[in-house]
Amino acid sequence: MSETYQGLTQLGHASAQPATPEQAVLERVPNPHAGTAYLVRFTCPEFTSLCPITGQPDFAHIVIDYVPDGWIVESKSLKLYLASFRNHGAFHEACTMDIAQRLVALLDPLWLRIGGYWFPRGGIPIDVFWQTGAPPAGVWVPDQGVAPYRGRG
Amino acid sequence: MSETYQGLTQLGHASAQPATPEQAVLERVPNPHAGTAYLVRFTCPEFTSLCPITGQPDFAHIVIDYVPDGWIVESKSLKLYLASFRNHGAFHEACTMDIAQRLVALLDPLWLRIGGYWFPRGGIPIDVFWQTGAPPAGVWVPDQGVAPYRGRG
Amino acid sequence: MSETYQGLTQLGHASAQPATPEQAVLERVPNPHAGTAYLVRFTCPEFTSLCPITGQPDFAHIVIDYVPDGWIVESKSLKLYLASFRNHGAFHEACTMDIAQRLVALLDPLWLRIGGYWFPRGGIPIDVFWQTGAPPAGVWVPDQGVAPYRGRG
Amino acid sequence: MSETYQGLTQLGHASAQPATPEQAVLERVPNPHAGTAYLVRFTCPEFTSLCPITGQPDFAHIVIDYVPDGWIVESKSLKLYLASFRNHGAFHEACTMDIAQRLVALLDPLWLRIGGYWFPRGGIPIDVFWQTGAPPAGVWVPDQGVAPYRGRG
Amino acid sequence: MSETYQGLTQLGHASAQPATPEQAVLERVPNPHAGTAYLVRFTCPEFTSLCPITGQPDFAHIVIDYVPDGWIVESKSLKLYLASFRNHGAFHEACTMDIAQRLVALLDPLWLRIGGYWFPRGGIPIDVFWQTGAPPAGVWVPDQGVAPYRGRG
Amino acid sequence: MSETYQGLTQLGHASAQPATPEQAVLERVPNPHAGTAYLVRFTCPEFTSLCPITGQPDFAHIVIDYVPDGWIVESKSLKLYLASFRNHGAFHEACTMDIAQRLVALLDPLWLRIGGYWFPRGGIPIDVFWQTGAPPAGVWVPDQGVAPYRGRG
Amino acid sequence: MSETYQGLTQLGHASAQPATPEQAVLERVPNPHAGTAYLVRFTCPEFTSLCPITGQPDFAHIVIDYVPDGWIVESKSLKLYLASFRNHGAFHEACTMDIAQRLVALLDPLWLRIGGYWFPRGGIPIDVFWQTGAPPAGVWVPDQGVAPYRGRG
Amino acid sequence: MSETYQGLTQLGHASAQPATPEQAVLERVPNPHAGTAYLVRFTCPEFTSLCPITGQPDFAHIVIDYVPDGWIVESKSLKLYLASFRNHGAFHEACTMDIAQRLVALLDPLWLRIGGYWFPRGGIPIDVFWQTGAPPAGVWVPDQGVAPYRGRG
Amino acid sequence: MSETYQGLTQLGHASAQPATPEQAVLERVPNPHAGTAYLVRFTCPEFTSLCPITGQPDFAHIVIDYVPDGWIVESKSLKLYLASFRNHGAFHEACTMDIAQRLVALLDPLWLRIGGYWFPRGGIPIDVFWQTGAPPAGVWVPDQGVAPYRGRG
Amino acid sequence: MSETYQGLTQLGHASAQPATPEQAVLERVPNPHAGTAYLVRFTCPEFTSLCPITGQPDFAHIVIDYVPDGWIVESKSLKLYLASFRNHGAFHEACTMDIAQRLVALLDPLWLRIGGYWFPRGGIPIDVFWQTGAPPAGVWVPDQGVAPYRGRG
Ligand SMILES: [Ca+2]
Ligand SMILES: [Ca+2]
């Protein structure tokens, strides 16, 4: 494995699942294509957290798009970070925005957006959409294309 | 209008919406193709009732298939009957089965089935499927083909 | 053109649109594969008739499946026959069954079925499904596969 | 529960279903991410009101997108507010616009839009689309992606 | 019924189907939300006219979007107007444009567009798309989203 | 609430989320339609457990169909039971079969089946399908209709 | 290449496109899994022939399923055979049945079926379905699953 | 038929299929809505040509959008022109561009674009997209919406 | 890890990718639900092998269904086995059948079937379907539901 | 074959599969439509490479769009080049970007973009999107329209 990955603590190691988002160690490596404005999309249909009021589980389909600048996120650490919300109590908006803002703090990307597509509660799902601002000029940003909630029929 | 329809009280009249399923007058006319075993499908994506515990509204997509014998249901009276559940409190299973059994009582059909596809509560939708027995031999009974509940993503 | 088609009055001729189903001349030719039990499907998404009560137009998507015996229907005459319902007032069930029964009378097929998928009235579409009996053993009869009515969302 | 929610009268209480939109108490809490322009989408496939002319039920699939400024809507109160149209007679346009304008009055959002996708009447569904103006620059506003009305076939 | 509707000749009356587009009385009422730029979509999957050359029936799926100014179209009169093309002979482009232009003349809307999605002839369907110009700034104009013609397979 | 529900410990009470499947109290009530062979479908797209080897989270979409005999499952207790697998480590087959067999033990149904549609691991998802035997004669058992795994493209 | 393929005249050779079905040399090789009843499906969405009356081109999507006995068809020769209909004038039924019967003659399979899904003419597509009889017991014969003709909308 | 069509040689006549694109007579008539910038879409899923290297057939799904100025193409002549590529050998790009450029030469339209969606060769389909430049301001140009190539699964 | 897994050589170990199917060690463990006839489905959209004639890569989407008897396949070893075809030259039928037959030899299951959905060559994809015989009575065997090949458009 | 193709080493020759991307000879020919800004799309659902860390196979669906200037890529050489990644170890981002950048170096196109849609690892697929900058003014660049990753359900 190249030097780039030598400081990493999780990739290529057996890693315990972090118990909270705070304990999760989100790691970064230098962007191997720094200077080229490309977009990376992570699709995570396996996301769950807890309702901060009732403690009942919540579920979401999360899609993250970002244009790296000097750093990219190491993907195993991202996976463990997302899984660390499993026992974390927070509202839909807070979970979605926290993920985005932690990535922004870690990576200082040229641009980032997140779509949080939450399962319905009370018959009404909530989706949360945020981006750091207008996409950088000239970068290709496809639709996330997640199917809208349909109900039945 | 032919004699067949002369006893009807709702078709071709301004009809007040019945306040309860009990008040609804479900009407029938002689089967114009008696002796021919054909299937009629009514699809009602506009169904709502009330939760008997909380009084909150419930919604369903209802599909009714039947093979008439001597009688067919008059469709305007069926529409009014289905709409009469709007202020009726009952569980999903009860609403679905009540509709089916009232039609069976009225029509004494060769065969009938109902699919009740209810909107999710607590993240889990309930579907109710009932038929009066195996379909009559030689009758064509297509799938109802209602999309399964998908959640998100 | 082969002798088979010599008696036909419409195929290969300019044909006026018949004004009523009664005036329509539904024609047949000998089954070129008589003795082989194959199924022919006609899909007609362009069907319209009139409501016998109000005179307002009705629309349907009609699919006809049949297994010919000695005769097959000449398809131009079928097209003109279906179009002849344009100014014909009849209920959904009657239109659907009339088409099927006229074809049965003309062709005396080994088997025939019809699916009439009508556009909604009062929020509730009606579908009519009929077949002459169980399909002949060994004949391949695929689903018609017409999308169920969805409403909105 | 945090102080933010202490003034709320419905969340975490047993709440009677309000009888009319006027009686519904639509509540707000401070935007926990004020200063960050994100979009929240509520999808409500369970909406019904009454025709003001005939008293017959109407149904719609409603999608609301908004970019909060100082306030966000409390979602249980939104659910009860939407359900309060159940016995309210109003035209499609009026229902759709009333919901939007009440939310605007309550929240003074940076931006809001509503899509009302109504079930067909007379064979023709009506959709109503409104937004408070062009979306704020740099905010991500995905398509609502609701399937168009198809009819049959 | 409010005063607004008092001059109307069709809504709330038994109305004979007009025989031609010329005979159809397309009616308007004052825009109840004048001053608010919202979009209304009518989807009409039940449209038929006649080929001006052959007299054979043509079919189309028509979608109309408009942003009202001082007037809105009364929807029952629109339905009857669209149905009045049933015995009208005109090319696809002419039917589509005539509908649009008659609505523009009646309503003087802020903006209008029409999509005419015609059924195939000679294996090739024709679609006609027209709008009165660029949409007004700040108005939300979703895709019509009609499925493209697929052929088979 | 009717007497039927009086012995229940969870429905209509604030219920703590059970920590394990063993601690979960799955409750039943008498079948209100005993003697009528109908099918009930629960769709649970929000299911998660842990890998017994690695402790990493697993996800599944679970669909349960059953034909009650004397008892039906109380649905809030079912929801809590399914959620109790959140910190439970077991293989896909074991989770799926355990759910089915616990329901069988509780309800002694006429028939039951379960489909467990698991998210991919190592690029290959596993689905588990089990039923208690051939469906009872004359009962209507629709396809579960869950979309097959597609991968990408 | 194994001996099996030594007698073949087209596979592994530059092969001129045969001008007619008669000139096409459809070749066979011994079934490498003789004694095991498996099904092979060829899907050919690229099929065209000529109308025997007008000389205009016709198009079809053809799917062939067969259970080989002693022989399998060599697939390059099948491709050339199907392409040889390009200048061949025949009705839809004849083309479809000819392909099936030539394969039956060549291969003497345990079972064969063909689905011919033709593009619409006069607004009405024709599908032709034929099989040699009921499928052999114990052989797995999935639906061909070709999308039904939809028209527009 | 109106004077406009009097010079036409194919519409309303029995027309032999032209043998080559060069022999095809593509005809035009005056734009009946000259001065109104509308878009016309022709969808042709029935297109075939020959590979110039191997002589093997190629297939494509072709969609043409244009905004007429003084002329519109006569659609029967367009159909015959497209069919005239049947025995024409040319690369995918050349066929697609030739069609577009011949229409531009004939019609001098305000704008034109073509999408050529070719069937895969070597496992990789090629699509060709061309337009005469940016669409004219204010003209409505919907997506062509052709499904992307999926492969299998 | 339980004793059951102690003899395994690959699960929980770093495992080199086997170079050929022959070198791949397909492992089994005792069926933990022996005596219960359930079905397990593996979906592998990531399969590739080589053409035995040209050496060019082939691709397939493979779905395996089986009803275990005394043994189940260890899934990591299955994944490695499927990947071992990467440099293996064999025809579509042979690859598909070899996989099935090796599993049958290893597991001696109550029943097994395989669907091999291969990417098109020469414009025509081949699917291979095989099962060990009719499914055991009372076992639930859902459709594999893989989308049919569509071509373009 | 025209002179243009005379220098090519692979088209029309039997070509061994290159063992690495470095050994692959990507060839170009003069753009036959130089001066016309059209877009060419290659869709490759058959792409595989190796993980540089573990040596396990990776799979992707790759779509390349470019607007040629003086050169176009010869498509057989492109196919062989893409296939040459089969035994190449590289990260998802690197494979995707390498393909794009090699094409840019070879062709010096007016514009190019690539979408790499990778199969999930650890439950989370990665997509990579890059373009050389904003598309040239006036060129038509349709969405790639690849279905988003769905997970299950
Ligand atoms: Ca888009
Ligand atoms: Ca719905």
Ligand SMILES: [Ca+2]
């Ligand atoms: Ca079915």
Ligand SMILES: [Ca+2]
């Ligand atoms: Ca849903």
Ligand SMILES: [Ca+2]
């Ligand atoms: Ca089926």
Ligand SMILES: [Ca+2]
């Ligand atoms: Ca969009």
Ligand SMILES: [Ca+2]
């Ligand atoms: Ca769009």
Ligand SMILES: [Ca+2]
């Ligand atoms: Ca089915």
Ligand SMILES: [Ca+2]
């Ligand atoms: Ca099926």
Ligand SMILES: [Ca+2]
């Ligand atoms: Ca339609």
Ligand SMILES: [Ca+2]
């Ligand atoms: Ca679009």
Ligand SMILES: [Ca+2]
């Ligand atoms: Ca795929």
Ligand SMILES: [Ca+2]
């Ligand atoms: Ca099925």
Ligand SMILES: [Ca+2]
């Ligand atoms: Ca096609």
Ligand SMILES: [Ca+2]
């Ligand atoms: Ca788009």
Ligand SMILES: [Ca+2]
């Ligand atoms: Ca899902």
